Amino acid sequence: MQRSSTALFVFSILIGSVALTGCDQVTEQSQAAAPKAVPVGVITLKKQSLTLRQELPGRISAFQIAEIRPQVSGIVQSRLFTEGSQVEKGQALYQINPATFEANLAASEAAVARAEASIASSKAKASRYSELLKIKAVSQQDYDEADAAYKQAKAELLTAQAQLQTSKINLEYSHVSSPISGQISKSNVTVGALVSANQATSLATVTQLDPIYIDLTQSSSELTKLKKAIVSGDLSVDSTSQTDVELTMEDGSLYSHKGTLQFSEVTVDPSTGSVTLRAKFPNPEKLLLPGMYARASIVEGVKKDAILVPQRGVSRNSKGEPTAMVVSKNNTVESRVLKTDRTIGSNWLVTDGVMEGDKLIVEGLQKIRPGAPVSPSEVQTAKAQ
Incomplete structure (x- = not known):
């Protein structure tokens, strides 16, 4: 009987231990189920x-280019510039032999003098016949012929004066001058070469590099998106800052001068689907040369x-x-x-x-x-x- 009581007591202790162990495991699982923050x-x-800016690719182009061609025919007598140097507007570049043009000028001046003498004589005769016609001393036909001779003399004077002006222009054109200021290229002709008026081959090329243009390309879809944003009010436009352009050169450096946006094309290039924008930059150091690739950053507007x-x-x-x-x-x-x-x-x-x-x-x-x-x-x- 005593052994039964002892066995029952031990069994009770074991059951309690198992129950306590089960409670501890449930608590630990509950704690593991709640993740920590x-x-x-x-x-x-x-x-x-x-302020939103957009970077666009572009090519640099000259502000002005003048291909020098002769406007009269003749032999090149001298070259008056150094190749690759800076030339000024109106500066003489070539001298074409002027002898023929000087002779033509002299002949034209003589023709004007002859016409002026002829007009004086015919004018006096027409004046006299006018007075004699009043007293019936000459016939109407004689007066008409004298008056016609006077008018013809005036026309011949005008013709001679026009020829004189043409001779002066041709003589002036024998001095081939630069129409713009800029840097001149190498000469395509030498002294002694025969040139003709308005020939296809240029004598040289003058390029103005300061200021200089950069032609940028922007896709038509981006331009449309930008215009819609401005119309809807998502972007506000500052007309002053919107024309400012910053340029990044081929080596990745930032160009020291800021440019201004000049205009945007109103048509889309069907082959590329892009629109051309042109900006103008100062170029006093001549760092920018036509044909160079560059990237320009333009202001689109301000998103508030x-x-x-x-x-x-x-x-x-x-x-x-x-x-x-x-x-x-x-x-x-x-x-x-x-x-x-x-x-x-x-x-x-x-x-x-x-x-x-x-x-x-x-x-x-x-x-x-x-x-x-x-x-x-x-x-x-x-x-x-």
């Missing part, structure tokens, strides 16, 4: 005023309610869409699909998906998933700009 670094998004999101806080989903993790009101992770416009430095300009006041997670992203509880703390060093 993961500490993450966030930044609070804010709207800001942002822009939201910038750091690129490190944006990833891509399986569809390739940009996404970001934000902290919801109950401190859980919420995934947002974003609509981005462009990159601004190290940030994305976001047009949809987040709003002002949202807490964007930028640190601890690898430790979280949507719906997970988090403990957010503001990242002071990370700014949206």
Whole structure:
């Protein structure tokens, strides 16, 4: 009987131990089922005023180009410039043998003198016949012939004067001068060469390099999008700053002078689907040369309610869409699909998906998933700009 009591007591102790062990395991499982809040670094998004710029490719072209051609025929007597030098407007470049033109000028002057003498004689005769006609001393036919001779003499004088003017112009054209100021190329002819008026081959080329143009290309779709944004009010336009253009040279350096936007073509190139914009830049150092490739940054307008999101806080989903993790009101992770416009430095300009006041997670992203509880703390060093 005593052994039965002892056995019952031991069995009771074992049952209690098993029950206590089961309670401890349930408690531990309950604690494991409640995940801990993961500490993450966030930044609070804010709207800001942002000047939007667009970088466009382009080619540099000369401000003015003049191909020098002779306007009279003759033998080149001398070259009056140094190849590759700077020449001024009106400066003589070539001298064509002027002997023939000087002789023609002298003949034209003689023709004018002869016409002036003839007109004096015919005028006096017509005047006398006019008075004699009044007293019937000459016939009407004689007067008409004298008057016609006077009018013919005046016409011959006008013709002689025109020929004299032509001779002066031809003599002047024997001095081939530059129509613009600029840098001249090598000479395509030598002294002694025979040239003809308005020939196809130029004698030389003068190029004005200061100021200088850059012709930029912008796709028609981007231009249409920009115009719609301005019309809708998403972008405000400052007419002063919108004409400012900054240039990046072929080696990646920023050109020291700012340019101004001159005009935009009103037609689209059907082969490329682009529109040409022309900007003018000062070029006193002659660093920019025609044909060089460059990239120019132009001002599109000012977006007053822009939201910038750091690129490190944006990833891509399986569809390739940009996404970001934000902290919801109950401190859980919420995934947002974003609509981005462009990159601004190290940030994305976001047009949809987040709003002002949202807490964007930028640190601890690898430790979280949507719906997970988090403990957010503001990242002071990370700014949206």
